[in-house]
């Protein structure tokens with residue numbers, strides 16, 4: 001492509017870098033081997049292509065721009081990142097590996113900012129990776145500096161993490177992302193290649209990403225992995241929206257969750273024996289709830305009602321920042337938590353969270369994610385459930401679903417889009433469309449849940465667009481079913497699910513309930 005720089009230019013340089021990939025992987029990043037597809041994505045990055053990577057949560061997308069940035073012994077890669085916590089996490093990890101990395105965000109001091117800018121403009125920056133917010137990329141000051149680095153021939157790539165934030169049809173729309181088309185329009189002669197990464201983009205969001213960023217279709221390499229996660233067992237539990245004789249709907253849901261946890265505990269005990277189990281740290285899990293108050297309430301109920309089996313703590317935007325990071329690090333540490341009063345070590349360590357417990361949570365051994373109420377968007381569901389099993393081992397996703405909650409969430413979406421009026425109608429339509437997928441996912445009793453996830457993310461369409469497939473050549477990502485009894489449909493069959501769903505309050509019952517309310 002005219003004007004396009006193939007990194008160092010010469011073929012021999014590219015070949016040398018590709019040959020060194022494995023060495024850098026082992027020596028700098030301390031990883032034994034590439035995961036399927038990582039090698040191909042990284043090779044394309046090194047060759048100077050625009051790259052679009054849609055890979056499931058925990059795939060290891062960051063390595064796909066970090067490794068090429070380190071592999072070259074000069075030049076700056078700018079990484080646009082939407083969240084402070086995500087940025088801090090990545091920067092700290094890279095620093096601990098000895099990589100020259102910097103960040104400019106709202107927490108960066110004036111002196112540090114000056115130091116980073118001086119290095120950036122010195123003509124031969126030491127910094128290999130610079131993490132910035134999308135908002136910084138809007139400022140004239142930063143843009144001017146970036147143009148200077150480019151004129152000096154030192155800007156080798158722009159990486160845009162969580163690139164689905166660019167689209168109003170996405171679940172995390174961020175207006176500043178929409179302006180990132182500036183890079184392609186201005187970083188020219190030679191054109192600076194762009195890598196866009198996401199775990200959750202529907203076809204409509206994907207096309208926004210490609211168009212707004214101005215990715216060059218001639219030069220673009222597309223990659224994707226299936227949007228579902230083969231190691232996650234997906235299950236939906238149907239709530240009967242009426243309470244039993246002496247128990248509220250919440251009581252019966254709590255009882256159901258505790259029984260589920262006890263069953264996991266018994267299976268584990270049968271597998272490894274009770275002595276070994278007593279030595280192990282508690283199993284980590286996340287329970288997502290809709291509100292801060294519910295997070296506090298459910299965390300305390302889980303502690304009280306579980307007979308010492310569960311330790312649970314609430315996490316939401318109202319918890320003070322230092323306490324939040326303390327909660328996160330205790331939960332991530334995987335150390336057995338010996339209660340001070342001599343009680344037994346709990347079998348489960350649970351964070352009861354609102355969606356404030358979000359992107360960038362990289363705890364490898366979360367064994368389950370429970371949605372206490374249905375998630376508000378399908379993309380959030382896949383992101384949140386994808387925090388389970390990041391180590392590749394078996395994990396579970398459980399969603400509690402009931403008609404009452406469904407109606408409540410639909411009402412809230414209407415109300416929120418009314419009051420915020422963010423592009424009013426379109427915004428509401430996209431939110432309702434996404435929640436519609438949650439409803440179809442939960443109410444379906446005739447399809448494998450892994451297949452539904454891939455269908456809703458348009459995995460098959462991505463293949464048709466020319467996306468590269470991971471390792472096993474010729475096997476279609478979308479059409480092959482990875483579900484080895486790893487969802488309730490494939491395990492229980494249509495009959496089993498239908499029986500469970502029957503218990504859910506019917507539309508008519510709900511209408512009667514609401515009539516009573518009025």
Ligand SMILES: Nc1ncnc2c1ncn2[C@@H]1O[C@H](COP(=O)(O)OP(=O)(O)OP(=O)(O)O)[C@@H](O)[C@H]1O
Pocket residue numbers: 031032033034035038055056057058059060061062063198199360362386390
């Ligand atoms: N080749 C590899 N071998 C072993 N571990 C790896 C490899 N590549 C990445 N990882 C690890 O996998 C974890 C997830 O990586 P990363 O944070 O890049 O995921 P991601 O694809 O961005 O996921 P998400 O969208 O959920 O944030 C990290 O702990 C990372 O160190």
